[in-house]
Amino acid sequence: MTSSPASADILVRNSRKRTRELFGSDYTSPAPYFKDSPEDPLYLAERAGLAARIRSEYDHVRELPPALAAKQKAATAARRKKPRQEEPESSTAKMIEDIPQKSLSNRSPSTALSLRTSQAPTNPNTSTRGGLPSSSLVRRENIQQPKPEWHAPWELMRVISGHLGWVRAFAVEPNNQWFASGAGDRTIKIWDLASGSLRLTLTGHISTVRGLAVSPRHPYLFSCGEDKMVKCWDLETNKVIRHYHGHLSGVYTLALHPTLDILVTGGRDGVARVWDMRTRSNIHVLSGHKQTVSDLTCQAGAEPQVITSSLDATVRLWDLTAGKTMGVLTHHKKGVRALAQHPIEWTFASGSTSSIKQWKCPEGAFMQNFEGQNAIINTLSVNEDNVLFSGGDNGSMSFWDWKTGHRYQSLDTTAQPGSLDAESGIFASTFDRTGLRLICGEADKTIKIWRQDPEATPETHPLDWKPTLGRQRF
Template sequence: MEVQKHSVHTLVFRSLKRTHDMFLVDQANLPPPNEDSDKIKMMMKARDEYGPVMHLVKNKQDHDDHNGSHFSDSKTDESAGDRFEHRSALSEFEGRELYETDAPPPGTEDIYNIPAPAAPSQAVVLAGTQQQALTARRTPSIPKPQWHPPWKLYRVVSGHLGWVRCVAVEPGNEWFATGSNDRIIKIWDLASGKLKLSLTGHISAVRGLAISSRQPYLFSCGEDKQVKCWDLEYNKVIRQYHGHLSGVYAIALHPTIDILVTGGRDSCARVWDMRTKANIHSLAGHTNTVASVQCQAIEPQVMTGSHDCTIRLWDLVAGKTRVTLTHHKKSIRALLIHPKLHMFASGAPDNIKQWKCPDGNFIQNLPGHSAIVNCLGMNADNVLVSGGDNGTLYFWDWKTGYNFQRLQAPVQPGSIDSEAGIFACTFDQSGSRLLSAEADKTVKIFKEDENASEETHPINWKPEILKRKRF
């Protein structure tokens, strides 16, 4: 038996006809329109909208009648006619059983033929209601940004033989450590910029450093898949944490618990017990390199940013994703937690975004840094710094997102212009000095211009360009 074959047009037409017949049946079963129900619905809307202010119309009309004032212009007559129509619409509610159980809005007793209260306290409440109804609501305004002095370069620290990939300042604010592509970790005196110590042990580029505030430990990670713990009393490695399957690009210490979190090219962030070297959790979920890791004492305790264009906030107890933020359109290489507020920022080539903890609610965009943003820094004066792959430093006011300075640090003699990238930046513990790790094999230290004032460097503030954009 042959099966009859139909053309595509015939099949499409039959499908459309079946769909039409099916929905036509649903539409045909709808009840016919009821004029009384529509009228009742419109009456309810009118009462909800105009009920609380109808007593003001009546008081105004009585006041005008008492003073003998008459409206002559057509616009006033039209508005008076509108008020009369509203009153007539509201008067149809009186005597209906449908609204016997509804309590009248405050201050509308005269509309529903209810005698007004004579108590003084209730009269004061009534007066306050009238004043609140007549008060115009203020339009929201964008706050003016706080003035910050500009920053300037005042010291260049050189000594590495490769790109400087990471920098960390110790809690005592006496020295800082840097890691480089030359596989060496160097420790420098912060006041003088002189080299104090060189630590060798990594066999590939050092990509991350973290200094403990409770133990004399320095933690480092690199492209050799290794995570090391250095005892600074003996200047040697005392522990190594094995488990990453590829290069480790980011490291962070928990401020209150003896754990560290690392992330790398294996698309996984790992939580380690500092003392036993045990891999507590493997935070899996990202589909590309985990380029930034941050830890804080309150929820969410761990945040990760990845080249898969997402940010994940993790439940540290369960080892699972709590929130995934997908607002960015390009890879995220920098995350930063605000030192005072329960907020954080993320940096990507498309935008710098501000978020609110614990659920990652979007706050605002900081547009304008048209480069690959490799790092973010923040001090207690609400100065946010972003470092780009083209050697630019942008300084922002955190609250308003105002970009008050753009800085291009000059490359050092002997370097080419393409080596103008900034890979890491951080403020010292006082927030008065900014350290940047750069591709010209140097560490540059910036400080505020002491001679600057609001007169010499005014705020070029335009509210229309600072309107917050959604996502």
């Protein structure tokens, strides 16, 4: 007897739907067809899979030993005498009840599970939970990977030349009018942010300038360098008004606390020093790192906190009040060279060789990895639009979505004419106060300013994103 073409089409369509419901959960989150129908293919597929798992995992333990059967019968009778509230039945329990016994086993059904072997000793003190499904039978929910937010791609806007050495540090003025840069030529240059023209050159360091910070409440510019010096510049007279003495070697990084008049510096001697900005007194010496302190950041909150990274492959969280370590993050395998703190959220990122990790303040809970950039990460920057920038020692640049860790743009910087191809490393970066301009300092002695493409739309530059099974947020 041959079936009609119409019935064959129905059989093929039902088979295709059943296959999708069985195997589609490995790649997507299947939505059931005929959701209101009693013969829902998703329900039937889950029931069939559950029956197969019960048969394969528990078929040999379906018969209860006589001693346990008698004890369970007495316990069940005693439980029935006590009034109890009706509990809502779970979907999995209902599904197990709907599975016909012949699909589970050809033997007589049992009300409990036990090991069916003659050598196994019986323990009369053991009890089982009859009638309740095991947690191993519950299908785990598919992990819904969040879709990244769309961001416009970044393009090169301006190249500024003027330094005679590697550009190693940046600081943007709070009013977003100008920014300062420090370089290997021992100078600090003030640039107009709108036009890129040079306003001023400050000289005073006798070695490479490695860190800069502009105070949001005072007309002060702070700088540090490999000459062990930490200087405070008065921007009204453009002269040095304070020195902070104490470091035993080069000072590689510094940061100002957002709300307190406190300056924190770190360097090659492996310690971070906390200074009173006005009196120049050394409040704390945060010692614990075994190698150079490469970067640090301060965050305000209920408990003032300092976060430091080091070439000993650790990140330390410090209690600024007590001057002691709150926690040590040892997830990185190689030296951590860069930190970036989100301007709004209580989160930060740390970068080392081929590894960028995101953390939650203040306890330092790990959140996610940013995977894909195979380079030594020298600098990290993040803006309020949840765009994370990472610059590599080989000139590679990556732009990431802060929420999901998706890399939506990657490119290589171009060394300027007359410089070597090896001079394509990126050493410093920062966003301006609006987050619309990205300033990068490079090994070809130039400053490059990037901006988002103003004509880009989700239609002209669609999001290239595919969810993966192995990657989870937490």
